[in-house]
Each structure stands twice: as C-alpha cells, then as structure tokens.
Amino acid sequence: MDDFERELKVGFLEEASQLLSDAEQCFLVLESSPGDASTLDRIFRIAHNLKGSSKAVGFDDIGVFTHLWESFLLKLKNGETSVNSEVINLLLLCNDHVRVMVEALKQDLEARVDSTELLSRLNAMISGESIAMSFSPGPVSEATSASAFEEEVHGVFEGEPPPSKEELELLKLVNDSLDDLPNPALEVTKEEENLVIPDPGPIDAEVRSLPAPVFELKRAESPKASGSASTQDESIRVSLSRLEKLINSVGELVILQTVLREQSMSGGSHLLRKTIHQMGKVTKEVQDISMSLRMVPLRQTFQKMQRIVRDTSNMLDKRVSLSTQGDDTELDKTVLENISDPLVHLIRNACDHGIERPEDRIRAGKSETGNVMLNAYHQSGKLVIEVKDDGGGIDGDRLIKKAIEKGILKPDSKLSPQEAIHLIFHPGFSTKAQVTEVSGRGVGMDVVKTNIEALQGEVLVETELGKGTTFKVILPLTLAIIDGMVVKNGKFRFVVPLSHVHETLRPTGSDIQSSTGMGEMLLLRGENLPLFRLSRLLGQKRSEEQTKEQIAMVIRYSSQPFAVMVDDILGQQQVVIKEVGPEIRALRWMSGSAILGDGKPAIILEMNELVKPEGRGVA
Amino acid sequence: MGANMTTMNARERFLSFSLGAEEYAVPLLAVREVIAMPEYTPVPYTPPYFLGIMNLRGQVISVMDMRQKLGVKADKNAETTVIICDLGGVSIGVVVDSVNTVLSPGPDEIAPKPEIQSSKATDFITGVYRKEKKLILFLDIAKSLNLEDQNAIKRNQQTGNKSAA
Numbered sequence: 001m002d003d004f005e006r007e008l009k010v011g012f013l014e015e016a017s018q019l020l021s022d023a024e025q026c027f028l029v030l031e032s033s034p035g036d037a038s039t040l041d042r043i044f045r046i047a048h049n050l051k052g053s054s055k056a057v058g059f060d061d062i063g064v065f066t067h068l069w070e071s072f073l074l075k076l077k078n079g080e081t082s083v084n085s086e087v088i089n090l091l092l093l094c095n096d097h098v099r100v101m102v103e104a105l106k107q108d109l110e111a112r113v114d115s116t117e118l119l120s121r122l123n124a125m126i127s128g129e130s131i132a133m134s135f136s137p138g139p140v141s142e143a144t145s146a147s148a149f150e151e152e153v154h155g156v157f158e159g160e161p162p163p164s165k166e167e168l169e170l171l172k173l174v175n176d177s178l179d180d181l182p183n184p185a186l187e188v189t190k191e192e193e194n195l196v197i198p199d200p201g202p203i204d205a206e207v208r209s210l211p212a213p214v215f216e217l218k219r220a221e222s223p224k225a226s227g228s229a230s231t232q233d234e235s236i237r238v239s240l241s242r243l244e245k246l247i248n249s250v251g252e253l254v255i256l257q258t259v260l261r262e263q264s265m266s267g268g269s270h271l272l273r274k275t276i277h278q279m280g281k282v283t284k285e286v287q288d289i290s291m292s293l294r295m296v297p298l299r300q301t302f303q304k305m306q307r308i309v310r311d312t313s314n315m316l317d318k319r320v321s322l323s324t325q326g327d328d329t330e331l332d333k334t335v336l337e338n339i340s341d342p343l344v345h346l347i348r349n350a351c352d353h354g355i356e357r358p359e360d361r362i363r364a365g366k367s368e369t370g371n372v373m374l375n376a377y378h379q380s381g382k383l384v385i386e387v388k389d390d391g392g393g394i395d396g397d398r399l400i401k402k403a404i405e406k407g408i409l410k411p412d413s414k415l416s417p418q419e420a421i422h423l424i425f426h427p428g429f430s431t432k433a434q435v436t437e438v439s440g441r442g443v444g445m446d447v448v449k450t451n452i453e454a455l456q457g458e459v460l461v462e463t464e465l466g467k468g469t470t471f472k473v474i475l476p477l478t479l480a481i482i483d484g485m486v487v488k489n490g491k492f493r494f495v496v497p498l499s500h501v502h503e504t505l506r507p508t509g510s511d512i513q514s515s516t517g518m519g520e521m522l523l524l525r526g527e528n529l530p531l532f533r534l535s536r537l538l539g540q541k542r543s544e545e546q547t548k549e550q551i552a553m554v555i556r557y558s559s560q561p562f563a564v565m566v567d568d569i570l571g572q573q574q575v576v577i578k579e580v581g582p583e584i585r586a587l588r589w590m591s592g593s594a595i596l597g598d599g600k601p602a603i604i605l606e607m608n609e610l611v612k613p614e615g616r617g618v619a
Numbered sequence: 620m621g622a623n624m625t626t627m628n629a630r631e632r633f634l635s636f637s638l639g640a641e642e643y644a645v646p647l648l649a650v651r652e653v654i655a656m657p658e659y660t661p662v663p664y665t666p667p668y669f670l671g672i673m674n675l676r677g678q679v680i681s682v683m684d685m686r687q688k689l690g691v692k693a694d695k696n697a698e699t700t701v702i703i704c705d706l707g708g709v710s711i712g713v714v715v716d717s718v719n720t721v722l723s724p725g726p727d728e729i730a731p732k733p734e735i736q737s738s739k740a741t742d743f744i745t746g747v748y749r750k751e752k753k754l755i756l757f758l759d760i761a762k763s764l765n766l767e768d769q770n771a772i773k774r775n776q777q778t779g780n781k782s783a784a
Contacts, residue, residue, distance in 0.1 A: 252677040538663040578679040593679045601672045
C-alpha cells in the first residue's frame with residue numbers, strides 16, 4: 001500500500017466516525033418520532049455516503065455491508081417497512097457494527113470483521129421476514145466514542161517503537177489541547193474541528209497515523225535551530241474556536257483602524273497620520289495572516305476524487321480518466337469540509353450519467369476513454385470548482401418526460417431548456433432507469449445544491465448534447481468576510497455582496513419602460529430585466545423616487561436576472577459579517593450585518609430573497 | 620429570573636427606570652450595562668418599536684423601544700437611555716426614558732400583580748412594588764420583548780408584504 005492510498009483510507013475512517021455518530025443520533029430521533037421523513041432522508045444520505053466513500057477508498061467489506069443497509073433504509077423510506085423498535089434495534093446494531101469495522105481498520109488497515117450474521121439478518125428484513133431477534137448489546141456497543149478516542153491515542157503509540165522526541169512533544173501538545181477543552185464529553189467532536197494543513201516534513205507519516213486530524217501552524221521560515229532533527233517546521237495544534245476568536249478580534253481591529261484613519265484625516269499632526277498609516281499596513285498584514293490560518297489547499301480532496309473515478313468507472317465498465325488542475329488553490333476550512341461530499345456526488349454523476357459506454361463513445365466519434373476534468377481557480381474573489389465531462393450531455397426533453405412520469409411536473413408544462421436542466425436538482429429525481437450501485441436513487445443533486453447554497457455558493461450547469469456537461473461550483477473563499485458594495489437608499493446605507501452584483505449602470509429615460517401588468521422593465525442590450533426599486537422593496541414610501549434613484553444594479557446571482565434601482569453607490573469594501581440577534585434572524589432578505597468605517601452597522605441585503613414577495617417573510 | 624418573585628428569599632436587586640410618567644424595574648442580574656442613546660440603523664419589516672441594530676463594541680445587537688412596546692407616551696424632556704440586557708446569552712438594547720435607581724425590596728414588599736380584566740397581555744409583569752407613594756411594576760424582559768416580538772415580526776411581515784406588493 002502506498003502512502004497516497006494510506007492517506008485516503010485514514011481520511012475516510014475519520015469521516016466515517018463522524019457520520020456514524022450522526023447516524024446514531026438520527027436513529028434515536030427516529031425512535032421517538034418514527035414517521036419523521038426528514039430524519040429518514042438524512043440517515044439514508046449518511047448510509048449512501050458511507051457506501052460511496054468506503055468503496056472509493058477500497059474498504060469493500062464496509063461497502064458491501066452499507067449497500068445492504070442502504071437497501072433496507074430505502075424500504076423504510078418508501079414506507080414498505082414500518083419503523084418499530086425492532087427495526088431501530090437492528091439499525092443501531094448495524095451502526096455499531098460499522099463502527100466496530102471502522103475502529104478495527106483504524107488499528108490495522110487490513111483488518112476484517114465478520115459480518116455474515118448481520119448481513120443475513122438484514123437480508124431477512126429486506127425480504128420481509130420479521131425474525132424474533134435477541135439483542136445482546138455485547139461487545140459491539142463498547143466502542144463508544146469518547147473512551148475509544150483515548151484508547152486510540154494510546155493505542156497508536158503502544159504498537160510502535162519508542163517515540164522520538166518530536167513525537168512526544170506532539171503528543172503532549174495533543175494532550176494539552178485536550179485539557180483546554182471545557183467539556184470532556186465534547187472531546188471527539190472538538191478535535192475534529194481542528195484544522196489540517198499537511199506538512200511535507202518527515203514527521204508527516206506519524207502525524208497522519210494519529211487518530212485525530214492535526215492542525216499545524218506553520219512557522220514561516222523557521223530559523224534553522226540547533227540540532228539536525230529540527231529542520232522541519234514546528235507546529236502546534238490550535239482549536240478552531242480559538243482561531244475564530246482571533247479572527248473576530250482582528251476584524252474589530254481593522255474597523256477601529258479605519259475609524260482612526262478617518263479621524264486623523266480631518267486634523268491631527270503629521271506624525272499621527274504617519275503612524276496611523278503604518279499601523280494600517282501592519283493591521284492589514286495581521287488580517288491577512290489570521291485569515292490564511294483557516295485556509296487549506298484542495299489537494300487532498302482532489303486526490304480522493306482520483307480514486308472515486310477509478311473505482312466508479314471500473315464498476316460501471318467504463319473508461320474514464322480524471323485530470324485535475326489547480327489543486328494548490330486554497331479554501332476556507334469550513335467551506336472545504338462541506339464541499340467534499342457534493343463534489344463526490346458530482347464526480348460520480350459525471351462518470352455514471354455523463355460519460356457514455358465505450359462502444360457509444362466510439363460510435364459518436366470520440367475517444368474510447370472519457371475524460372472528467374476537475375479544475376479549481378479563483379475568479380473575482382470567489383473560488384470556482386469545475387467538474388467537466390466530455391460525455392453525452394444532458395437531454396432536456398428526456399428530463400421533462402421523466403419529470404412528468406414521476407409526477408414532478410404537470411403533463412402540459414412548458415419549460416425553457418435552462419429550466420429543464422434545473423430539474424436534475426429536484427429532490428427524488430433520477431433519470432437512470434436502473435438503480436445502480438453508483439447512483440440512480442435520486443439522492444444527490446438536490447443535496448449537492450442545498451449543501452452548496454448553505455455555503456453561500458451556487459451551482460451552474462452548462463451542457464451541450466453530445467459534447468458534455470460542466471458543473472460550476474462557485475464558492476466564497478471564506479464565510480467571515482465578504483467584498484461588499486455599499487449602496488445608499490434614502491438616509492441609510494446597505495451592503496450588497498459584490499459577488500451578487502453583475503454590473504451597475506445609470507439608465508437613461510427610455511431604458512426603463514413600465515407597464516401596468518408587469519411593472520417596470522430595464523432594457524439592457526436586448527435583454528428585458530424586471531426592475532425593482534430598493535425603497536419599495538424595503539417597504540418605504542417615497543414620493544419623488546423617480547428623481548432620487550439613479551443607479552441600477554444588475555443581479556445575475558440567481559437563474560433569473562433582475563435589476564434593482566438604488567440612490568447611489570458609495571463604494572466597495574471588505575466587510576466582516578456580523579450575525580444579528582435571533583429575534584430578527586428570521587428575516588431572510590437580511591443575510592447579516594456589517595459595521596462600516598464610521599462604526600455604524602449596515603444591513604447586508606440578500607437581493608434574491610428581497611425580490612420574492614414571500615422572501616421578505618419568515619422561513 | 621424566577622417569575623414568582625414573592626417567594627424569593629434573598630433580596631434580589633432591581634434596576635428601576637422611567638417610561639414617561641410610569642416607573643418600571645427589571646432584575647439587575649439581567650442588566651449588562653447602561654449606555655446613552657446610540658446611533659442605530661433601522662431594519663425594515665419590523666414592528667415600530669423595533670428601532671434597529673446598533674454596534675456595541677463590535678457586536679451588532681437589536682435596539683427596541685420599551686415605551687412604544689408598552690404603549691407608554693414618551694417623555695419629551697427625558698434623557699433617553701439604553702439598558703443593555705443579557706437574555707440568556709443574547710444581548711438586546713432596551714430604550715427607556717431614564718434610569719432611576721437600584722431597588723432591593725424585601726420579599727414581603729412585592730405584591731403579586733392585581734388580577735385585572737384586560738384585553739392586553741400582562742403576563743410579563745411579575746409583580747408590583749410600592750415605593751413611598753409610587754407604584755413600580757416589575758418586568759420580565761424576555762417575556763415583554765422576546766417571544767412577543769417574533770410573532771409581531773411575523774405579523775408585521777404579512778401585512779407589510781401586502782402593502783409593498
């Protein structure tokens with residue numbers, strides 16, 4: 001087994017532990033409210049996920065087991081089997097069993113656990129027999145999280161030659177950071193929140209074999225200290241919550257610095273201004289450094305995809321090669337964590353639905369081997385991840401037909417090609433006639449979309465029949481700071497995320513046409529965009545709005561572009577997003593607030609929600 | 620904050636404040652600080668007493684006008700003060716006319732609120748206290764603002780939408 005493979009496997013085991021504890025929670029919720037469809041959905045997704053990832057990294061035992069488990073869950077989801085305590089017990093038993101498998105694999109990557117008994121039980125349940133089960137919690141339930149974690153920490157070091165000095169130090173740091181945590185029950189999850197920045201040094205392998213991810217604060221160009229052993233970067237573990245505190249405080253510092261600078265401009269000595277100017281530089285640097293602490297490269301996530309493509313295509317009897325680009329691109333740790341699952345879905349879909357069978361490809365005059373491109377790059381302050389295949393493309397008409405069959409669409413619906421393609425994001429939609437092991441159960445695209453939107457990102461689909469499909473995942477680099485456009489409306493200022501604004505213009509008389517039925521429209525280079533006025537959207541009464549609102553912002557963030565008229569644009573600046581109190585968090589058109597240069601708060605507008613009549617309402 | 624103040628043993632302290640000509644008090648433990656009226660940014664689609672959001676040393680918190688909330692006529696000459704309350708980890712600024720004093724009434728000095736047939740909800744009043752000749756109402760801040768507000772915002776939302784659409 002090479003290092004790359006080992007890395008993947010260890011990564012999966014970490015992920016699996018988390019998923020299993022999530023699943024366990026869900027089962028318990030399910031027990032108290034058996035009919036809860038959303039919980040069932042969640043469990044189903046977790047099982048689906050486990051199945052996919054385990055196969056991808058080559059843990060076939062888990063894969064086989066979870067496949068059966070998933071099939072059973074599907075029966076529950078479809079209501080073919082009712083949820084009772086017997087079922088819950090079996091589900092929990094399965095959960096424990098997978099956990100045992102995972103724990104065993106953590107100790108030894110070749111470990112195998114016998115699961116014939118549970119497999120036959122699952123099979124029996126799936127085929128509809130209810131067997132009287134005698135449950136002995138026995139040894140399986142012993143592997144519960146908190147104590148297991150401690151055992152692992154020790155376990156890893158027991159089986160190894162006496163630890164070197166560095167290792168001991170690292171272990172000590174691990175322990176210290178554990179001691180810092182206020183609640184011992186939270187240890188495991190807290191640990192998993194730590195950042196992982198891979199360190200190329202020789203200590204790497206040891207670090208990776210630790211059960212919990214290790215965050216390494218790289219000391220930039222650490223001086224070559226005494227002794228030959230300490231040539232690599234030293235690193236310490238820092239909990240994510242501490243890091244966030246730091247980042248918040250730095251954000252404050254930046255704001256105060258701006259206030260100070262504005263003050264000094266209107267008076268104050270030369271020396272004062274000079275000092276403030278220098279302080280500004282240092283503050284900016286501190287801000288950049290603190291923000292970069294949360295950034296991790298995409299490399300590991302991309303590497304995982306290689307394996308997924310290989311195994312998926314093997315299973316499907318297709319020939320697919322994956323090429324990646326831009327795996328050095330860095331991304332906020334939280335964003336990265338949440339993007340991994342959607343990416344797996346997209347890649348597997350590309351292999352399964354996108355790339356055609358070899359014989360079809362040859363018939364279409366393409367090379368036998370399909371190509372999936374994974375490309376990451378920065379574009380105007382956003383991170384774009386492209387999943388591009390040179391397969392058959394998406395057939396909009398077939399989607400419509402399928403949607404009508406499934407009852408998602410009314411038979412006489414008329415959809416534009418773009419709208420038809422968006423059907424793939426509909427929950428429970430899958431065009432594959434056959435349920436394969438890879439995909440086709442209709443889990444996936446809707447989850448992909450929801451997950452990405454939860455990160456304030458978006459998914460775009462470009463497809464050409466016969467040529468291929470490109471999914472573009474556009475993500476913010478970080479969730480804490482955004483580039484904002486500060487606009488003025490009446491006396492007040494609002495922040496609009498710059499990424500939502502496609503362009504701004506000053507329309508002249510005939511550019512705006514109004515009609516009784518459709519309201520106002522902006523005629524822009526042959527396009528007719530619905531035009532809204534910010535003051536009206538915000539429910540303010542304005543007598544002479546025609547004269548005041550002069551600038552139109554074109555918003556193309558959603559699939560339906562529109563324009564919003566504002567009084568004035570005051571400028572662009574980076575703002576730190578501040579959460580508002582729970583009493584107004586329900587206002588969906590307000591994605592947060594930001595403190596502007598003069599120390600006053602401004603509302604960050606979510607235009608997409610604001611233009612929907614129901615968007616102003618409460619979720 | 621215990622709702623039933625009359626049975627309290629230790630002397631709990633209260634911060635009393637004026638709303639117009641009336642006097643109210645809230646438990647001192649729920650008060651984080653008292654500040655002068657700050658600049659605030661209004662938030663559309665919220666009830667009139669929801670004044671907006673303010674910057675409290677880097678934290679953005681909501682400011683609500685207790686006078687409008689309780690329908691008390693504001694005293695034009697009053698200094699206008701904001702009491703920053705801590706309600707289970709959430710800070711809220713409550714605008715009052717002026718802050719008066721800290722009270723520590725004996726347990727037997729607080730009377731339960733008299734049962735009055737009224738269309739207005741009075742469950743946020745936890746007790747009444749007579750200080751010399753003046754009557755002071757004790758408030759449960761969370762009840763008088765928090766729960767009520769969320770409903771109010773929702774209601775306002777619906778009507779607001781109709782008028783905006």
